[in-house]
Amino acid sequence: MKSNKRTWLLLSPGITWILFFLVAPLIMMIYVSFWTQTTFSIKPELTVTSWVNFFSSDTYFGALLRTIRIWLTVLFVTLLVGYPVALYIGQFIKNKTLQTALLVTCVIPFWTSFLIRVLAWRPMLGKEGAINIVLQKIGIIDAPIEVLLFTELSVIIGMVQIYVVFMVGPIAFMIGRIDGSLIESARDLGASSWTIFRRIILPLSMPGVIVGAIFVTVMVLGEFATASALSGRKVNLLGNIIITQVGSLKWAFAAVAGVVLTIVMATFVAVMLRIVNLRNQL
Amino acid sequence: MDKVVSLRWILGIFTALFVLFLYGPFIVMGILSFQQGPEGGPQFPIIEWSSYWYQHVFGLAPPSRVAPLPIGEALIRSLTLAFATMVVSTVMGVLTAQAFRRPFKGSAVVFYSVILGMIVPGVLLGLGMVLIADQVGVARNWWSTAFVLHVVYTYPFAFLVMLAIFNRFDESVEEASLSLGVSPAKTFRKVTFPIIFPGVLSAMLFAFTLSYDEFPRTLFTGGSDVTMPIAIYGTFAVEIHPNLFAFGVLSTLFSFSLLAIYGILLTLSVRRQRQRASGLQEDIS
Amino acid sequence: MLEVKGVSKSFSGVPAVEDVSFKVEQNEYVTLLGSSGSGKSVLLRIIAGLLTPDAGVVLLNGEDVTDLPCHERRIGFVQQKYALFPHLNVFDNIAFGLRHREVDPIKNESLVKQKVSETIALVGLIGQESKMTGQISGGQKQRVSLARTLVTEPKICLLDEPLGALDANLRERMTIELQNIRSELGVSFMHVTGNEFEALAMGQNMLVMSEGRIVEQGIPQQMYATPSDLITAKSMHNFNIFSGDDLHKHMEAGTSDKLSAAKIKKAMHCAIPMDRIDIVAASAKAKGLRAEFLTSEFLGNKIIYFFKTEDGHVCEVEDHMSLRERRELTASTTYALKWKSKDILYYDENKQLLG
Numbered sequence: 001m002k003s004n005k006r007t008w009l010l011l012s013p014g015i016t017w018i019l020f021f022l023v024a025p026l027i028m029m030i031y032v033s034f035w036t037q038t039t040f041s042i043k044p045e046l047t048v049t050s051w052v053n054f055f056s057s058d059t060y061f062g063a064l065l066r067t068i069r070i071w072l073t074v075l076f077v078t079l080l081v082g083y084p085v086a087l088y089i090g091q092f093i094k095n096k097t098l099q100t101a102l103l104v105t106c107v108i109p110f111w112t113s114f115l116i117r118v119l120a121w122r123p124m125l126g127k128e129g130a131i132n133i134v135l136q137k138i139g140i141i142d143a144p145i146e147v148l149l150f151t152e153l154s155v156i157i158g159m160v161q162i163y164v165v166f167m168v169g170p171i172a173f174m175i176g177r178i179d180g181s182l183i184e185s186a187r188d189l190g191a192s193s194w195t196i197f198r199r200i201i202l203p204l205s206m207p208g209v210i211v212g213a214i215f216v217t218v219m220v221l222g223e224f225a226t227a228s229a230l231s232g233r234k235v236n237l238l239g240n241i242i243i244t245q246v247g248s249l250k251w252a253f254a255a256v257a258g259v260v261l262t263i264v265m266a267t268f269v270a271v272m273l274r275i276v277n278l279r280n281q282l
Numbered sequence: 283m284d285k286v287v288s289l290r291w292i293l294g295i296f297t298a299l300f301v302l303f304l305y306g307p308f309i310v311m312g313i314l315s316f317q318q319g320p321e322g323g324p325q326f327p328i329i330e331w332s333s334y335w336y337q338h339v340f341g342l343a344p345p346s347r348v349a350p351l352p353i354g355e356a357l358i359r360s361l362t363l364a365f366a367t368m369v370v371s372t373v374m375g376v377l378t379a380q381a382f383r384r385p386f387k388g389s390a391v392v393f394y395s396v397i398l399g400m401i402v403p404g405v406l407l408g409l410g411m412v413l414i415a416d417q418v419g420v421a422r423n424w425w426s427t428a429f430v431l432h433v434v435y436t437y438p439f440a441f442l443v444m445l446a447i448f449n450r451f452d453e454s455v456e457e458a459s460l461s462l463g464v465s466p467a468k469t470f471r472k473v474t475f476p477i478i479f480p481g482v483l484s485a486m487l488f489a490f491t492l493s494y495d496e497f498p499r500t501l502f503t504g505g506s507d508v509t510m511p512i513a514i515y516g517t518f519a520v521e522i523h524p525n526l527f528a529f530g531v532l533s534t535l536f537s538f539s540l541l542a543i544y545g546i547l548l549t550l551s552v553r554r555q556r557q558r559a560s561g562l563q564e565d566i567s
Numbered sequence: 568m569l570e571v572k573g574v575s576k577s578f579s580g581v582p583a584v585e586d587v588s589f590k591v592e593q594n595e596y597v598t599l600l601g602s603s604g605s606g607k608s609v610l611l612r613i614i615a616g617l618l619t620p621d622a623g624v625v626l627l628n629g630e631d632v633t634d635l636p637c638h639e640r641r642i643g644f645v646q647q648k649y650a651l652f653p654h655l656n657v658f659d660n661i662a663f664g665l666r667h668r669e670v671d672p673i674k675n676e677s678l679v680k681q682k683v684s685e686t687i688a689l690v691g692l693i694g695q696e697s698k699m700t701g702q703i704s705g706g707q708k709q710r711v712s713l714a715r716t717l718v719t720e721p722k723i724c725l726l727d728e729p730l731g732a733l734d735a736n737l738r739e740r741m742t743i744e745l746q747n748i749r750s751e752l753g754v755s756f757m758h759v760t761g762n763e764f765e766a767l768a769m770g771q772n773m774l775v776m777s778e779g780r781i782v783e784q785g786i787p788q789q790m791y792a793t794p795s796d797l798i799t800a801k802s803m804h805n806f807n808i809f810s811g812d813d814l815h816k817h818m819e820a821g822t823s824d825k826l827s828a829a830k831i832k833k834a835m836h837c838a839i840p841m842d843r844i845d846i847v848a849a850s851a852k853a854k855g856l857r858a859e860f861l862t863s864e865f866l867g868n869k870i871i872y873f874f875k876t877e878d879g880h881v882c883e884v885e886d887h888m889s890l891r892e893r894r895e896l897t898a899s900t901t902y903a904l905k906w907k908s909k910d911i912l913y914y915d916e917n918k919q920l921l922g
Contacts, residue, residue, distance in 0.1 A: 454648060
């Protein structure tokens with residue numbers, strides 16, 4: 001009994017903080033989404049008007065579809081780009097120091113300011129940007145590619161670079177943990193490289209893929225800065241909708257967008273956790 | 283076997299390109315930050331190498347059509363906020379992790395609730411907090427509404443770091459101290475804390491950096507006195523100039539120097555122990 | 568001095584210590600022998616105050632300390648794996664309790680220095696004072712751990728398998744040293760071990776624990792020769808124990824003279840000292856329990872022969888090299904084992920020795 005009291009005493013600051021500043025705001029968001037919105041104010045009279053408006057408006061529903069499309073594209077590309085890198089780091093580099101050094105190299109950009117990372121793409125992608133200049137110098141293209149900046153493509157490129165780290169890290173960790181003798185013995189038994197990949201490496205790396213996918217999903221769905229900075233405010237995600245609605249004091253609308261975002265996110269995370277039980281992997 | 287070797291090469295080249303993809307923007311940004319000023323724009327070619335934009339960031343350049351970055355006070359605010367966040371979330375992280383050393387009913391619920399703080403997107407949390415502040419009638423300020431959300435965000439990181447440290451912690455040293463007649467509070471100060479100190483240092487580093495760079499939560503809840511990231515975000519709307527690149531380089535260097543300070547502190551605490559030990563060995567030999 | 572009365576403790580319904588009572592007198596060396604899982608470590612932690620018993624009391628000099636927290640008890644506790652403070656050097660490790668204890672901390676550094684130096688001399692650590700704990704050997708760590716506790720002048724000192732992690736050579740030396748240190752200080756030691764030789768050699772008084780209970784308490788020599796409880800006999804690793812349906816048959820076969828009819832009638836188990844068994848060729852008329860020779864183990868001053876009886880029971884015979892030459896036995900050959908009636912110990916259905 002005595003030790004139980006001590007435990008809750010130790011927990012009390014953290015729990016209090018979480019209840020007041022994490023749980024309460026989220027509940028408030030759900031609650032407010034059912035409030036009555038007038039032009040300049042909001043009244044705590046419950047209604048589903050904001051919800052109906054959200055789904056019947058092309059702007060908002062379109063933003064939802066765009067958000068989902070960009071999220072899935074970024075998710076797919078980070079996996080496509082990140083997996084081979086993680087495979088290389090985890091399986092082909094045998095030297096532990098080199099392995100750690102490479103992983104650290106991949107993680108370091110995460111350490112720098114998020115906005116600076118977004119900003120750094122501007123001189124890369126423009127019509128006179130570094131990519132166009134390099135491609136023209138090598139002679140791959142004659143005229144500069146114009147769709148690089150201020151399009152959906154630039155948003156996707158930026159997001160992939162910013163978030164791919166969260167895919168590489170967990171996958172490389174899981175692949176690095178695979179017992180080398182397992183692969184050796186499979187090879188001795190005559191398994192081809194493809195079979196080894198399909199039967200051993202791929203299944204064992206799945207928890208890493210799931211964790212990476214959850215990270216990327218959660219971050220991309222909450223995004224708005226990359227979209228507005230790299231698309232010239234042309235590409236509006238749900239996050240951007242929330243910003244503008246809050247700016248114009250349309251609280252109920254912002255709350256609806258927030259709840260929709262939460263539902264998409266929670267559904268995906270729940271499905272992912274169904275596939276792999278993470279608690280067994282830790 | 284040949285196939286494996288060629289696969290190794292393909293993947294190696296792919297990884298090299300990947301690293302280039304990761305660092306390319308930084309390199310380009312670094313180069314362009316040395317663009318000539320104030321006429322030089324944020325693109326190639328470099329008209330002439332100069333450190334004009336760095337002077338501009340520090341307010342040393344003569345006035346021109348490019349407005350100076352509003353960073354002076356914002357920087358102070360950001361550093362103060364990051365420091366306060368670091369202290370609170372590290373203390374709470376240590377306390378919570380300490381509680382998790384004994385199994386207790388409801389530990390899973392508490393664990394996931396805490397972790398939720400780092401997972402929930404800043405936009406959503408910021409929105410929720412704004413709604414509450416609006417209803418309760420609390421003014422939004424970087425030191426109040428934004429501060430509490432910064433802690434919600436960084437506290438899970440500190441908690442996870444400390445949890446990992448305590449997982450490898452040998453409890454018997456604490457029991458030894460107790461059996462020597464030392465009170466539990468003093469045992470924590472004299473035994474537990476010195477041993478977990480490297481972990482505490484890591485937790486502090488995480489909390490500070492994350493808070494210093496925090497952006498979406500602050501955007502909603504920070505009020506009119508902006509922090510550094512908000513000030514930078516404000517400049518995105520207008521035309522950008524190489525002074526932002528110079529600032530980007532400086533802020534990246536700042537992030538790295540934090541990492542370096544952390545590394546030095548960590549090595550020092552290890553070396554101090556070694557030195558005390560090796561000094562004696564010389565006495566013997 | 569220390570008295571434990573009716574102490575019980577269970578963890579989520581599984582009893583670890585059940586109704587344990589015993590006394591330790593002033594200036595006494597008590598050993599507690601028990602295999603792993605017998606509850607001996609739990610008992611020790613209850614006495615130290617690191618665990619609270621579900622029932623029963625712990626008395627120290629007549630005072631009830633059951634609810635007193637660990638740091639107010641003044642009971643020394645030397646842990647199994649030393650548990651030295653890794654961030655402090657040897658000197659500071661030993662001075663830790665003096666400087667920081669709740670009751671009567673010593674603020675005067677020169678007095679600390681004097682006391683620590685005395686203890687360092689006592690345990691033989693002179694010259695190691697400023698080494699870090701990672702730089703000293705296992706035996707030295709053991710000494711630091713002991714010195715750290717002794718310097719605080721505890722009322723009684725508990726030692727949890729103090730020699731368990733040392734190699735055999737060092738272990739033998741430390742046994743003697745521990746006894747010397749103890750008698751010099753005049754403090755009571757309670758030494759917990761899973762090793763019967765350690766328990767026998769060190770204790771003036773010895774307790775045997777099994778499945779959470781104290782099964783026997785007494786003087787080591789006596790407990791070794793005629794254990795009054797079958798569990799003690801087993802933990803001495805000095806007896807061949809026969810039980811079950813074939814008990815009588817085996818005893819009839821192996822005893823060279825006449826069995827005590829009264830005792831064998833009541834006995835459910837019999838124990839025969841390993842060094843009181845003779846091995847003879849299994850000729851048709853030779854009396855003795857038939858058993859197949861498996862292998863032998865030479866241990867320097869003695870040799871152990873392993874046999875298997877027809878029903879699969881393994882029997883050990885021990886010869887001291889000072890008493891006879893090594894026997895020439897052939898593996899997988901059947902021999903006859905025999906012993907004298909007076910050497911048999913009989914135990915009843917409650918595993919108690921029949922007098």
